[in-house]
Amino acid sequence: MEVPYSYLLDQFSDPEPIFNDMRALVKTGDYTLGKPLIEFEQQFAAYFGTAYAIGVGTGTDALRLSLLALDVKPGDEVITAANTFYSTAAAIATIGAIPVFADVDDNFVMDIDQIEASITKRTKAIIPVHLHGCPVDMHKILSIARKHNLHVVEDACQAIGAEIDGKKVGSFGSTGCFSLHPLKNINVWGDGGVITTNSEAIHDKLLLLRNNGLKNRDECMVYAYNCRLDTLQAVVGLHVMKTIRWIIDQRVKHGAWYDKELSHIQGITVPPRRQNMRYVHHNYVVQAEGRDGLLAHLRARGVDAKVHYPLPLHLQEASNYLHYHQGDFPAAEQQAKKIISLPVHQHLHEGQLRHVVTAIKEFY
Ligand SMILES: Cc1ncc(COP(=O)(O)O)c(C=O)c1O
Structure with a gap:
């Protein structure tokens, strides 16, 4: 008997309803920051119970833009788990900050008791990783962060739907970061990512950071990135949200x-x-x-x-x-x-x- 790890052929065995919505989109020409993206972001935020959800290119973008929105600068230290997927460290390193690793507990997530020993004057943020869909104890993480005045960016890329005391992971930190990679719990036909936040100020910064720093078509507030979630992928995301x-x-x-x-x-x-x-x-x-x-x-x-x-x-x-x-x-x-x-x-x-x-x- 075959027991496959992947499920994509089963999940999308009938792609016609998705193709129909894609045909409708093609007739509008609304390809970037289009209506389906806005709808997907609204549904995503409602599911996670956060004020905002911002669609970005990948889960890695979600982490990187979050750190930038929180003013993490080159040379700042960011603590994360030693056993995470490479992207968590890459998001820290590629903005010039320094990944500082912490050991893990018997649930395969950051050992909270070891975090404080890793905090220095240069520590700016903690990225707890809800690896494999196992939640990190966010109550404890937030209390350490408050004590040392640190930002918390949750790497919830593998944990869509995981909860602590009935509250979704990704809704505790300054931001929650999600991947829509094909093998994630909400997946699209390629790459995608989402950032959740309850802060209007962080939301407003992220809108600029993902869209070339543009306030509108002609006004650029900051030189930034182009990492919008494709509207075509949001069409797929909206279908997956139904199930x-x-x-x-x-x-x-x-x-x-x-x-x-x-x-x-x-x-x-x-x-x-x-x-x-x-x-x-x-x-x-x-x-x-x-x-x-x-x-x-x-x-x-x-x-x-x-x-x-x-x-x-x-x-x-x-x-x-x-x-x-x-x-x-x-x-x-x-x-x-x-x-x-x-x-x-x-x-x-x-x-x-x-x-x-x-x-x-x-x-x-
Ligand atoms: C824990 C973790 N963080 C970050 C990412 C990056 O997500 P993406 O592949 O969408 O960039 C992944 C993807 O597998 C992940 O598993």
Whole structure:
């Protein structure tokens, strides 16, 4: 039996309704900052319970523009997790700021108890990453940020729909950053990103930063970027928004089922789940003894398991100039050797989930 990681062929098996809306758009010529984009932003903000949502080119743009809107400058330090996707660090580094990594906890997110030790006079912001759809405890992050007068930019690229105490992640910080990459929970046909915020001032800055600094057609307020979310992609986003609750519910259900089945298997460690958090399982990740053997075994059984990610950022070549060493972040380094991501998407059926668990039991 095949258990694929990707679900795109199922999700867009009937693209006609989307094509119909694209045909309608083509008849208006409203391609940049068009009406469907405005509608998508309004729906996105309503879903997240924020005052504003601003569509941008990618999740990486969302992070980069957020830092710029908060006046993070070259030489400023920004703290983030050592195990995140490369873009989080890239957004910091490409504006000339310095990524400062923190180790992670048993939920694969930033270890909050280690943040304060990393704060210096140059620290300007924290980027907590809700990796795999596991929320970082934002109450604690915000309290540290308030104490040290730091900005908080949430990297919620993998966590569309995750919640803490019933409130969506991405709505706690100065901004929340989302990716609409094809394998994200709200996805488009290529690249896209969204920034959420409750601040009118940040919203107004972001509108300039994403659109060449233009206040209107003839007045440029600041030299900036062109990273608008394509209106054509917003048409796709509007269709996906119609099923977002079902998508999230399915992932939550599949994750809870895996938790129950896998927690009895010696060799597998399921992360602790906190009662007040909703885990949306962008990736369903556990730690596994003999991970590489299990990975090969699962693949031989048709299960498209993956590793997110095999080498933490401080050990990547791109980080050489930051002078980190092996051993600096022991939890992230240990986990990188043991983590495995199992297919968990919304289109899997029960037989496929059972096949994954049977194959894991067979291995051990
Ligand atoms: C945690 C995290 N941050 C940032 C990004 C960047 O998003 P994008 O690929 O849309 O630029 C991603 C994308 O995979 C991500 O997983």
